[in-house]
Structures are given as C-alpha cells and as structure tokens.
Amino acid sequence: MIHIVPKPTDTPDDNSTGAVMRELERADARYGVLDLGAIDPLDSGLENELVWVCGIRQDGHQFETLNVLSLRNRVINTPASIVACASKVMTSALLLHNGVRTPETAYMRSEEQARDFLLRHGKVVYKPLYGYDGNGIRLVTEPDDLGPGPWYLQEYVQNDRDFRVFVLGGEAVGAIARVSDTLMHNIHQGGIGMAVPIDEEMRAIAEASASALEIDYCGVDLLRDREGYTVLEVNGTPNWHCMAAPIPKLLALYLIESEREMRA
Template sequence: MLKVGLAHWEETAARIEGPLESRGIQVEHITVTEEVTSLTDSHELPPIDVGLFFPSRIPEGGVLTALLEIPWVNGREEILRSRSKAETLARLDAAGVPVPETVVISNPVDKAELATAFDTFDPPAVIKPNSTTRGQGVLKVTEPDSLFGVTDYLDLLHEYPITRDRTYLLQEYLSGARDIRVMVFDGKVVGAVERKLPAKARSSGRWKHNVHSGATAKGINPSEPVRKLAERVAEVMDIPILGIDILESSEKRVVSETNARPTIDDESKYETGFYDRFASLLRETTRKSRV
C-alpha cells in the first residue's frame, strides 16, 4: 500500500483518510514541528513514499525531506512561489492573467511615496501582508491617515531582524465581488466553492469572506470562463495542487491570490472522480521520483 505523509493534519486528514485508503493509499502524520528530533540517531517517523504538501515552516520541511528521503506533490519551491502574494501577482500579470491593480511596498519607504501609491487607487484600498494566509492582517483603508496608522504598526514589526518578509501590498477594492475558490489538480479544475459572510455580518460592515473569519463555503459549478482562468493560473504557477482565489464583480474577473497548501474540503464540493485523480497524482509523483 502506498503511504502518503501529511505534515498538516487537522481537517484535511480526517477527510481524505477513508477515500484514499479505499484506493490503496494509507495516510500518515509526519512532523518534527514543536518536537525534539535527533538528526544523527534513529528517528520515529513512519516510512513514507510521498509527501502531500511541504510544511509551511521551511526548516522543518527540509529536515523531513532529508530524514524520509521523499518527494512532495507540492514541494518547497511550489510553496514559496505561491506564498508570496507579490510574486504570484507579478507572475500572473506578466503572463496576461487578470489580477487586481496592486502595488508592492518593500519597507522602509517614505510616507510621501506611500501617499503617492495610495492616490493611484479609487478609495477604499486593501492593505495586506505579503505572506499571510486566512485573511490575517488584511485591512481596508479609506484615506491616507488610516493607511499611515496601519503602516506605522508594520514599521514597528519590521524593525525586528527575525521579520524576514518586510513587504506588503496595496490593492484595489472590488466592492460586492463574488469570492470564489477554485481547486485545480494536475492542471484540471476539480471543484469550486463560493465563500460568503452571513447577511448579518455583511450588514454590520464586515467584508472579508474567509471561512476562518466566519464565512460559509458553498459548492458551486464554476462557469467556463472561471474554469479556463483557474487552469491558466495553475499552468503559469506550475503547481500540481493549487487553490485559486478569484474575485468576480460586474466589471471584472481577477485572480487575487493562490494557495499551494489548500485545505482539502468535503468530498461533496468536488466533481465526480476527484479522489481517483487525487490517488493518480500521488502515485505519479512517487513513480517520477523513482525513475
């Protein structure tokens, strides 16, 4: 039986264990995070044929790779490529993929330069850290003073040497846009959800449609333009498993970001044959590593 390792356990493991086991694939938890691990003596990690997603903590992921001698479906380079929102948007825009109007700020910058950048947007604008997930640290700013209030906090954070990513984005705000997450496996769309906050939350002024912020994710059948856009993004990013966030308003359809370590959702939100494609991808990744 093929053994696949998951460095992140939580929801994904519970959802994929049964369907993959019925296809001859065993799911194992592999981690050295928040543990003491010998690099020179024997370890207690289970034998693994292939890892799913390289860990978000890069040094620990390197240790796992070396100790287990395994390939990853989404490896170190794929994770880093998608983690940087700025790099993702730059790559996509260069390839002709529609993205929101965006400016990247590499701290420290002069407030006059920041004000000039803000003036290129029709307020409000969105400010977001370059490397966070789940909507963390994403704010809407309406005028320069509120922008400077946020960036003053970022300046303090970025003073610490351990803060490696000192970039953030200013991005156009698409009012009323649908928030669609499309999942692509090996170049093909396998499912999509629309994320939406409850009406009460929206009426109170909340606007971020992240599931971790209280939004619900409803399975949808994506339109053909959304499918083609998502598959083009996966091609440009060259990442086998990719979650793609698309904002769709009455005026435009754009890719806001990607996620190379997406949570695998409930099977009902994917198309027929999802787990067959999943199992094939795991086996093919393993096969290629042994050639």
C-alpha cells in the same frame, strides 16, 4: 509508500489530512505520517519516495527540510510552489509575469508611494505578506490608516462574494462561492460557502494561475468585476470546504497515480 506531512491547523472537526488518509485507505494505498521536526533531512533515509505536504508551518525549518528532501524525492506540492504561494508578492509577480489577470497591486517600503497608490484608488486592501485564512486583511481609505510598512496593497474591487476554484493536476475540479457582508469572505472569517458550477472563464483563469505557480494542486481565489474574473491569490495548502466535488478522493487518486508514475 506515500509519506504525509499533516496540515498543522487540522482539528477534529476540520481535518483535511485525515479526509485524504481515509481515501487512501479505501484504495488500499500504503502511507505513513512524516514528522518534519523528527528527521534530519541530510540523513533522512528517504530516496525516490513521494512526500505529500498537506500543510506546513511558516517557519524556516520546515521549508528547508522540504527543500532538501525534494532533491531525492517527489514532493507534492513542491517547496518552491508552496513558498511562492505563501508570499503574496511572489504570487502577484508570477501571475503578472504570465499574463494572468489580477487586481492592480503594489509592494513598497516608501510611505509616499503607498500614499500615492491609496489616493489614486481611493480604497485599497492591505494584506499581510505571509498571512493566511484572511487574518490581518483590512480596507484602507485614509493615508493615516496605512500603519507601518512595508505595504502590500491591492486596489479594492467592490463585491459581495468571492470564489475559490480547486485545481488539481492542471484541471479545475471544484468551485465554491463564499458570501459575507464584510470585506473578508473567507470561511474562517465567517463567510458562507456554497458549491457553484465552473464556467469556462473561471476554469481558464484558475488553470492559468496554477500553471503560473507551477503547482500540483491549489485553491485559486477569484473576484468578479465588470471585465470578468480577477485572481486575488493562490493557496498552496488549501482547504476545500463546501465543494460538491469529492476533493479528498480526487487528491488521493492523484497521489496514488503520481507514485505509480515514479515506479514506472
């Protein structure tokens, strides 16, 4: 049986969890909904089961509950990979450690260092450390606009679009371009998404990113500059708006096959 932790941000019009559930039903796969707030992970009764985490709240309780469950169960995505993706600093560190190209990035508490980084680049992008859906991201051009620290800053890469590549089981299976006339191209911030083919350079960097985060599936966000693609971030609980690939079906089949391998 597949135990599902629903995405807390699902709505009737945008229901990622429900889309995969419908595909599981079409495949006659057994599943149930797992409420992380209604169990004691130290005495959950779950052992050697598959738990699919479509999304979680960014709070300590849900992370700790999943961590404990992962000791005796197969959790997709793993708590460690979800935590790594949730932290932009850790994502950047893992990308750099594994030689994956990403914009120059800094994380510091020193205001002097933050000002130096800004002055060196002229324009930088400030991102909340644990932000999501593009919330709180802003362009900074003046030192007095840095705001309170600590600061996670990336060099600004001029662009009119970004790309999200959906990677499943180590393979890039779908991609979109997101276009807007503002800094943020995220669909939740008004960007318009359109399916695009996956070229070989895009495939290579997206798959390398997923490998660096050791994650079952993810959305890899890219920009393109003069040298090629560069990775902005990796989303461990991604949406798949506008993709031509049947992501819910592919994800359902991946879960079914993962459970089957557990029983083999």
